[in-house]
Amino acid sequence: MNVLILGAGEVGFHIAQRLASEGNDVSVIDNDAARLQRVADTMDVQTVLGYASHPTTLAQAGAENAELLIAATTNDETNMLACQVAHSLFKVTTKMARIREADYVNHPKLFGRDELPIDLIISPEHEAAKSIVKRFQVTSAVDAQEFANGKVQLLGMRIPPKGHLAGIALSELHEVVDGLRTYVVAHEHNRLWRVPTPETVLLAGDSIYLAVAGRDVERLLACMGSEEYRGKSSAQRNVLIVGGGHVGYIVAQQLEKLGTSVKLIEYNPMRAEWLAEHLDRTVVIHGDALDRQLLEEESIDTIDDFLALTNDDETNILGSLIAKKYKVGHIVTLVNRAIYSDLMREMGLEITVSPRLTTASAILRHVRKGRIFDLSTLGDGTLEVLEAEALKTSAILNIPLSELQLPENTVIGAIIRGDKVIIPNGDSMVEPNDHVLLITQGTALREVEKLFEVGLEFF
């Protein structure tokens, strides 16, 4: 596939890398030569220097033959205009644009074939904010992802040192969880993520992802014995947000709606004024989040949730470490640079959000449309989750899962049949038109996709 990526910032860079490594022909446009150089040095793509919305630049980057355009510059208007140009002059089939400004996003009528021709609007800040708020509601899990409109959730959690999970094999798990149907689909030990087998033993400090029906989430969390936040609803919690950028603002807005009492610390006085004007009940504080006196003034020791969401990774990490020192129970750290993501665990910070990763997965999800409806990544990105429909021609139908030959390192975590969610065991079978939730290692992705796309060949 010929792909055109506009903007070589964090988001553009990451998507280009992913798409190029999957064997697509990628061209990247940016008006900053240094950034382009970095792209050219790291991956096998074409780079074009110029303004992303200019027809000449687009033509130079091969827009004539492009099937997909991803406009990910930092400027909303440039992105929208580029999509229009690509549509009108070059007939590019699929166009995606990054749009930050909520005012545009809130008017879906703006977008369509005859309006602004954008097929998918991506806004990293919204994606990040959404995932932060979602995690806020399931605080005892490290991560929570929804599939099939929330019917199935994948919960990520750490095995605590003390507690009944440590030391058991997965085959014994159902006893611990009180017979609740759940399936461990991913397991991490010593920073190595893999798809577990029934013999896998859980050790303290490992991380796992469990597939569970949406309605059972509460019960599962209760069984797992994460007592810390039980009894405190969203409305009773005290949240401190550091950083009032796009993400911080959206999160504060959403939390206000949940009735949570929110404090927000912003460093830039102008931005703080703006926030105070646009947020309703949030207490906006102007100051440095790393200032101990300020934090104590705002009684950080009584805070339930600390969300470090500035644009600066270092501030976020240091802020989170300070919060940890004050024994804040739930700390979320926004980290953009990959190098830090790897370090977080070492520093004892469990929950990180990376707008770059969330956005990239949102885009990739769309790229792979077809029989595959949803796609995201788990853990550090080595494991992928797919929601796919099993066609009548598919090779996986009507075979008990224990006998099914799936590609290596691949499991079926859940089967969605109409409104029903089946957390499978060895006897479960996939029926035609079922949606299945597959977890697989990145390398096996192609094979898995084939299972669903070209079922005929298997006959």
Next chain:
Amino acid sequence: MHIKGVIWTLGILIVLFASGMLLPALVSLYFSSGHADHFLIASALTASLGLVMMKWGGGSPKRLSHKDGFLIVALAWVVLSLLGATPFWTTGVCEDIVDGLFESTSGLTTTGATVLTDLDHIPPSILFWRSMQEWLGGMGIIVLAVAVMPLLGVGGMQLFRAETPGPVKDKLTARVTETAKALWYIYLAMTVLSGIALWLAGMTPFDAINHAMTTVAIGGFSTHDASMGYYDSMWIRGLTVIFMLLAGINFTLHFAAMRRGFSIKSYSSDDEFRTYIKWISLLILLIGALTLLTGSGTWDEVIFNTVSIATTTGFAVSDYALWPPGTAMLLFAAMFVGACAGSTGGGMKVVRVLLLFQQGMREIRRLIHPHGIIHVKINEQSISGSVVQALWGFFVLYMVCYAIVAILLSFTGVDMLTSLTAAAACITNTGPGFGTVGPASTYASLPDAAKGVLMFGMVLGRLEIFTFFVLLVPEFWRK
């Protein structure tokens, strides 16, 4: 400053006002009370003055500065108050010159304080003129002029801004003439509706028209000595309460609601409206509790009198001065708060009090969050610092003016209770006070000097201090 332009504009306002005097003449002819000629004389005198001023002014001013706007508005209110007294003199209803002036000023500023007694025997044309003066003053005669005379269009916004009450002045439409028209249409519609309602509820057509005008203008003149107490009808009292409450709402809000098909939501989402309703409900509850516990009044009297005073109308169905002292203090406070900004009511306006209160709360929250950035907000919109500052300035000046008027009153020999309450009743454009100017009596017994002071207070209150005060500062007159 364009003195000629100012004179011309004043002239045309006077002519407009003079033509208004022809209506009571028609009323007089209809009732054959024999005062038509007096009104014609008054009208002719007034009109000729206006025409002379227009002639001298030379023609429609090319442009008006903001200073001209203040000058025109302040002068217009003084001059029209003076000229409005001519029918009282020519008909001989007020033998005393000061009494005529007082009645006229009280009418135009929608105060509703009266020196006339034995209203039931006063010619209907005079009663009509009183009511009509209130009605003209309610929405503002200058807003009316801007609405009907497009030639004022250029400087219209300056005039509009100087006359409309409230801390923030909005233009509802692209053109100021349209805004003024919209406001007057709403005002007119409400008056007609109120008139029909009162007539259906059992008033005579004449009384219905008069009371409709004075209710919707939040004025408070009645055609009977017993004021609304004359009517022993739940319907009339209830309807009057509803129309007083409606007229006490910001007309901009009515306009916005009308555009959205009278949705309740556009009212209920407005902070000032919600405060207004809560405030009046609280007053009714407190006053009701005090009154009913002591057995000195009934629920319907409490509701009527409280709404009347809280919207600064000034009607009364019973003598609330006889209620327990606590109620007097509450009503006294209610006068100062007044109705909503942009309504026809007086007082300091609910939104101002709300903003001042929020400003106070903000200082307290600042103590809790020393680095917090806390904005004063109305309808989820931040109010800029300069508006809040202007508000403090207004509050201080308002109180100082009130104190000065009260002190001057006491110098004329009026007792303390009467001085304090009469000053409040006039500066807030309410009407009846306590003491010798209570709801059961009139201002007739006050000395002439006291009436003069109160007239000054009424105009000051109607123009919300600044518009009038700016003329008293020497800087204003410097070139």
